[in-house]
Amino acid sequence: MDDTSRRDALKVGGATLGAAAFARALAPLTEWEPTTSVDAFLQRHYKELDPAELGTILRRLEDETLEDYGASVSIEDVRPTPGVRFGYALNLSVCIGCRRCAEACHQENNHDRPSHQSYIRVLEIDKGSIDLEKGRTDYDHAVPRGDKFYMPVQCHQCDNAPCVKVCPVEATWKEADGIVVVDYNWCIGCRYCEAACPYHARRFNWEKPEIPAEEVNPDQAYLSNRVRPAGVMEKCTFCLHRTRKGKLPACLEACPTGARVFGNVLDPDSEIRWVLENKRVFVLKEDLGTRPRFFYYFDG
Amino acid sequence: MQAPPTVPDVAPTAHTRTYPQFLWQALRVATDGGLPFYAWMTALTAVFLVGVNAFAHQTVEGLALTAMSDHVSWGMYIGNFTYGVGLAAGAVMMVIPAYLYRDEAMHDVVIVGEILAIAAIVVSLAFVNVDLGRIDRIWHMMPVVGRFHWPVSMLTWDVVVLSGYLFLNLHVVGYLLYTRFLGRTPDPRWYVPFVFLSIVWAVSIHTVTAFLYSGLGGRPFWNTAILAPRFIVSAFVTGPAFIVLALQVVRRLTHFHVGDPPISTLVAILRVTVLGNLFLLGSEVFTELYSGGTHTASARYLYFGLHGHHALVPWIWSAITMNVVAGALLLSSSARRQLWRIDVACVLALCGVWIEKGLGLIVPGFVPSSLHELVEYLPNQLEWKVTLGVWALGLMVFTIGLKVAIAVFSGQMHAQKGAA
Structure with missing residues (x-):
């Protein structure tokens, strides 16, 4: 009985150490950019976006460019012209x-x-x-x-x-x-x-x-x-x-x-x-x- | 492992008690063992964590931390992915004798091959994932919620066959272990059809993986019909070679009975496949080098170096030497009297194919580039760390799978009386 509980205690200790090491190994991920924007993460495919959604995305991307690069830019959605190849x-x-x-x-x-x-x-x-x-x-x-x-x-x-x-x-x-x-x-x-x-x-x-x-x-x-x-x-x-x-x-x-x-x-x-x-x-x-x-x- | 469908003579409700019991006992068995077990698992965990840490850095700072470039845009990870798929497919070389030829001795240990298939698929899927630039967008590949470009993109086929193979093996292993755990005889209707399906499926996973490359017209080194056969034959080298070694480890360290006949059968298979693999390689080399011309530049680069660039030459000749020596040892040794020579052959064959189907296959596809620029590639330290981490994960899955299976087969793990 005594032996079993000591074994269990050791196991719990080992598991705790393991979990801590795992968390430490993953620590760099806290600086990962995609984790910052839920909208960006959930954004759907270009072809599935309606004009309003696309507009919101373009403004978000402009804001991000300003924030990340310090440049104000205009991002458009330019579509193909019929009759042009x-x-x-x-x-x-x-x-x-x-x-x-x-x-x-x-x-x-x-x-x-x-x-x-x-x-x-x-x-x-x-x-x-x-x-x-x-x-x-x-x-x-x-x-x-x-x-x-x-x-x-x-x-x-x-x-x-x-x-x-x-x-x-x-x-x-x-x-x-x-x-x-x-x-x-x-x-x-x-x-x-x-x-x-x-x-x-x-x-x-x-x-x-x-x-x-x-x-x-x-x-x-x-x-x-x-x-x-x-x-x-x-x-x-x-x-x-x-x-x-x-x-x-x-x-x-x-x-x-x-x-x-x-x-x-x-x-x-x-x-x-x-x-x-x-x-x-x-x-x-x-x-x-x-x-x-x-x-x-x-x-x- | 998913719950098996209801066995007719058990009340459906009983499984809600016995299955959690099964999982709980499996967890205990997986975390309990002697000193060698703890040492082994701790070592694997340590290597795995080094890999996790390297991967975390790579995710945050970008794949620029690897040695890959726009010229050689796939490297160590995709090479290991390919090799891992082969290992998974090769495990079927136990299933075929056990089920198609009704080899009873093989039947007793076939679970080892099925667990290897599971672990190797986990490894392969992990290698594809660590190679992605945007792992946060992996859901884009899911049917319905994402945009799954099936059936046009071969990569979507690979997703289908790999996850299908994982599912098949999880089902078969899970079902067999759980019924044994309940103390029942497995009902063939619930697993034999899946086993037969898995035989065909095993061939499909490595065929589709070969088609990923051979379907690309712009990469003459890969654009060859012999690639899929080469993949299959080399898979039938690595799978049996790994299992021969694993069976001996199991025999030494556990009470699980592993007789000589399964090992002899696998060695007999290896004697053919190692030579078959060399033959296909030779056919490839002849066709490339005899005809000459620009489209053979990759092969010339791989085997002899090109315009002063020869990073892969020592690798590929080591691989060929290892495969030739492995073949010679297998042909000249008796599996019963000189098993150690067979073991050496297995290790050599595993390493030889790892080079030949890893770096030796992926990198020359990109050297020279499609505009004939010569940019070389060898994996850097970060890629080695991630790679070893993934293999450590695979070995952990394999070890735990084996440990639970052996506990069930030896009766150490069984449903409590009255529960079922």
């Missing part, structure tokens, strides 16, 4: 590999500053090949070099997008104007889409982005360039906060050589339509059947 073409004969498009993207889309994130990577490839294995992105010499050509790569907004297929929670989908978007407040961060993308077009927010208040671009949209939360995917949206309002993507405006052509492919008078009809365009990794809406071409 976007297409993008890039002239490889004139691209000089200056990476100004990548830099413009970095600023326009409120990317993390320390990692110098951008949705565009520019490949420098040996002339005489379009094998990506013969290319590199880490060149750091004066451009252009005569024996090379330059190929910027960003999201191809595929019509048969592998990233959309694999997402287990429908956090990413293709919009009516052809743009593939992410609901940053629905994504669970499994990164299956990042594995599925053949163009290295998706990025993960490995930590909360860092941007000085004065550098935050205040013109934002829910599905595009608002500052992303930690732990979710992000990607190029053809700057939908600009293009859906009739403006051009930031990467196009920054291009010094006019290598980039963007527009509505359903408009017979558009420049993009002219390029697609008159230039010998090709898409990257066509054999994968992804059907990109991003095209490359050479002059001549």
Whole structure:
């Protein structure tokens, strides 16, 4: 009897110690951000929100940006325009590999500053090949070099997008104007889409982005360039906060050589339509059947 | 373990008294034992807590604390997830002899395999969860309340088959232990159909897990039809290898009777599967390297290194060496007279497949990246801590499961007279 009670006392002591150690091990979680907002935790999928709910969410996100980054911003919900299907073409004969498009993207889309994130990577490839294995992105010499050509790569907004297929929670989908978007407040961060993308077009927010208040671009949209939360995917949206309002993507405006052509492919008078009809365009990794809406071409 | 449906000759109300009794006694058995038991569980708890703490830091500060990047966006966690699913599926190699071939000796110990399946599924699910960027949003994956992208996303299929397999094994183990606890003979109608279903299901969990990778056209290293067969065969290496070792531990440390025949049967299975696994690996390597070309860059990186990058080369050659030595030992040793050589082979096979199907499978899928950039990956200290923590959790589940099962089978745990 005595022995049993001593054993029980030891067990209780052990269990208490164990529970205390467990609590101590979990202690860092008290500083975890998602634990602070019930509304954010319970927020439903973008497609299930009515205008009033979405409005409340946009105001909450604006408040959060002010609080976290000290920047007052306006976050809109810009919808696709009926009759518009976007297409993008890039002239490889004139691209000089200056990476100004990548830099413009970095600023326009409120990317993390320390990692110098951008949705565009520019490949420098040996002339005489379009094998990506013969290319590199880490060149750091004066451009252009005569024996090379330059190929910027960003999201191809595929019509048969592998990233959309694999997402287990429908956090990413293709919009009516052809743009593939992410609901940053629905994504669970499994990164299956990042594995599925053949163009290295998706990025993960490995930590909360860092941007000085004065550098935050205040013109934002829910599905595009608002500052992303930690732990979710992000990607190029053809700057939908600009293009859906009739403006051009930031990467196009920054291009010094006019290598980039963007527009509505359903408009017979558009420049993009002219390029697609008159230039010998090709898409990257066509054999994968992804059907990109991003095209490359050479002059001549 | 969920309550079994009513057994015809017991008044339904009796279960409301006997089932809590069963759970209570199970809890006592799970927390009571000799010094080695306490030492073992304390050690596992300590490792588990180190993992919990590392995971808490990772959750707060982000996955930036790991060595993963946009180039290699899955690593140690998903590698271990894959391996864990294999271990769970491999446990079926006890169930098939026991139920399909009516091997009586195997039938007596088959519960060990079913408990391993439960523990390994717990491990796999934990690895997927620690890999998520937003674990607070896990409910988005639940059907009805979330948006479950089924049947298009293979990951949703994986959720279905893994939780289904967990449920099947929990039911079978729970039912068998509870009826034994009541002192009754289990009614085959309540568990045999589930056992047969679990055999098919075991194959499905590892097939679907292979399809997660092989369905991606943009990753040539994974985009191969041989991946699912390779997964299944390697699962039939790790499952039996683990059980051979576990059965001997049970035999040494407890009064539970484990005869030689089940071990011999498992060793016979291993002799085939270890070689089968090497054969499939060889087929893969030949196809990749003989044809050449850009799509074989990942394989060249894995086995020989590429443009001065060769972080995985020592790992994969260690794995191949271990698997070859394991095969040689299994073929040249007698399970009855030289069991220690079989044990060495099992440990080697477990480690070899762990590398081959863990880092050796996941990482080369990303190296070079889809734009052919070469960014390497090896897990960092935090990932090791979380990984060991998850395995410690799995071993705790396995230990407790075994301990309760043995207590029931040996009669130490039984319903009080008059209760049932």
